[in-house]
Every structure is written in structure tokens, then in C-alpha cells.
Amino acid sequence: MAAIDKVRVLVVGDSGVGKTSLTHLIANNEPLTSPGWTVGCSVEVKLHEYKEGTPSQNTFFIELWDVGGSISHKNARGVFYNPTNGIILVHDLTNRKSQENLQQWLMEILNKEGKDTLRAGDTMDIDPEQFLGSTQIPILVIGTKLDMLDENNKHRILNRTLAGSIAEQCGADEICLNSHEARSLAAGTTDSVKLARFFDKVIERKYYSRDTGRKYTSNYTSTSLGPFGPYLTQQQATSPANAFGYPNTNPTVTESLS
Numbered sequence: 001m002a003a004i005d006k007v008r009v010l011v012v013g014d015s016g017v018g019k020t021s022l023t024h025l026i027a028n029n030e031p032l033t034s035p036g037w038t039v040g041c042s043v044e045v046k047l048h049e050y051k052e053g054t055p056s057q058n059t060f061f062i063e064l065w066d067v068g069g070s071i072s073h074k075n076a077r078g079v080f081y082n083p084t085n086g087i088i089l090v091h092d093l094t095n096r097k098s099q100e101n102l103q104q105w106l107m108e109i110l111n112k113e114g115k116d117t118l119r120a121g122d123t124m125d126i127d128p129e130q131f132l133g134s135t136q137i138p139i140l141v142i143g144t145k146l147d148m149l150d151e152n153n154k155h156r157i158l159n160r161t162l163a164g165s166i167a168e169q170c171g172a173d174e175i176c177l178n179s180h181e182a183r184s185l186a187a188g189t190t191d192s193v194k195l196a197r198f199f200d201k202v203i204e205r206k207y208y209s210r211d212t213g214r215k216y217t218s219n220y221t222s223t224s225l226g227p228f229g230p231y232l233t234q235q236q237a238t239s240p241a242n243a244f245g246y247p248n249t250n251p252t253v254t255e256s257l258s
């Protein structure tokens, strides 16, 4: 059987915004009722059908790297960021600061220091060129805990435009959901379509030629040419077993994307 190709998607945001709950929902189609505090990073794997229902349909593994948001681990997190094929920026809809901090998360992933030099209220310029277009890193913004908003705020959030938001700055889609609800990402919903489109974009950027639209041969690694270089040889991560008999359930072992 041919090996299944894979991409790495980082799931980042402040501690407690709901990254682990969200990652579990995406990977298992069911809510996680009592997530633990993530130390370091945990990896869940989802089988995704690229361009499902079209002649180009193809199966890929999506590795979801849920990076612990605690500030105390900031200095050690860089080890998880190489390579990065896609980024899910997570914020808590009941916590405005967690949304503002997404810029800092992007800068951290891009290895640009900013936190120490910025004062409260300052903003950082995001260069859209780093994220927009087919050669850059696809981003999806997800707001969690929609169920905790009162009806007025829920209505306001669901009907607001992306103008001025980090999603707009990065050319990204945004999803607002309740991770405790399995139906939030049920097949056929607008949000599940946005998520599938995002994964397709991540796969496309890594495995498909922009010129011909055809898939590269399996020993081609476009990330080695991208902004984050090749995979590290040692990755300090934990990884739960998964339901797909995923060939390498322990990313602490040397990996190669070739």
C-alpha cells in the first residue's frame, strides 16, 4: 500500500483558550469533556480527503500539533515549529486579550521577537505577504466558547465582518464555535467546509505544483525550500496513539517527510 503523505498544522493560542478541546474535536469528531493542561506539545492525527468528491481526491494525514500555551514554556516551543505547513490561531471569544495576543503567536512562530519590546496597547504590523498566496503559510483563525456568550454578543460576533481582524490581515478564514458540541464541525456545515478548505490549502502548498496542479512525487519535500526548512531530527513531543494505525505515533523519533 502506498504511504500516506502528511502535513503539520500548528494549533496555537493562549493557555486555556481551548486548543486541546478543539484539536480533539477536529481529529475525533467528538468533544473532549475534561482536557488536561498541555505540557510541551501533543499531537493528534486526522485522516483528510483532499478535494473530496472531485477527480483529484486523495487521502492525507493532518498532524495537529497542539502546542501548550503557558508563558513559562515560551523559550522551548520553537522546537515544534519546524516545519510549519499550516497554522490554526485559537482565541477564546470571552477573552478579548487572547485575540489580541494572536499577533504575538504569529511572531513567535516566525521567530520574530516582539513581546518584550511592545507596550500594552501597542500593535504590531503583520506583513500579509508572509501569509497570503499559494507560496506562504495558510492560516485559519478559530474563536472558541461561543456557547458562553449571551445571545446579543453571539449575534454580534457571528454577524461581524473580518475587517481589521487578524484573520483579515492574514487573508484567513475565521470560525467561531463551541468545542463541547460535536455538531459544531459536523459534515456539511459551513464551518466544516471552511476547515476542509483550509486543510486542502495546506496540502496544496506542500504537495502540489502551482504550475501544473499535479502532485509532486513522494520524495519531493517542498517545505525544505519553504520558510521553515526541513524537519528537525529530534522533536520533543508527546503523541497519543490514534485510531488509524498511523505509522509513526511518536514524533520524538526521527521523522522525514520525504
Ligand SMILES: Nc1nc2c(ncn2[C@@H]2O[C@H](COP(=O)(O)OP(=O)(O)OP(=O)(O)O)[C@@H](O)[C@H]2O)c(=O)[nH]1
Binding pocket: 013, 014, 015, 016, 017, 018, 019, 020, 021, 022, 033, 034, 035, 036, 037, 038, 039, 067, 068, 069, 070, 144, 145, 146, 147, 148, 177, 178, 179, 180
Ligand atoms: N464552554 C466551553 N468550554 C470550552 C470550550 N473549549 C474549551 N473549553 C474549556 O476550556 C478549558 C481549557 O480548555 P483546553 O482545551 O485545555 O485549553 P488549551 O488551550 O489546550 O490550554 P493549555 O493546555 O493550557 O494550552 C477546559 O475546561 C475546556 O473544557 C468551548 O468551546 N466551550
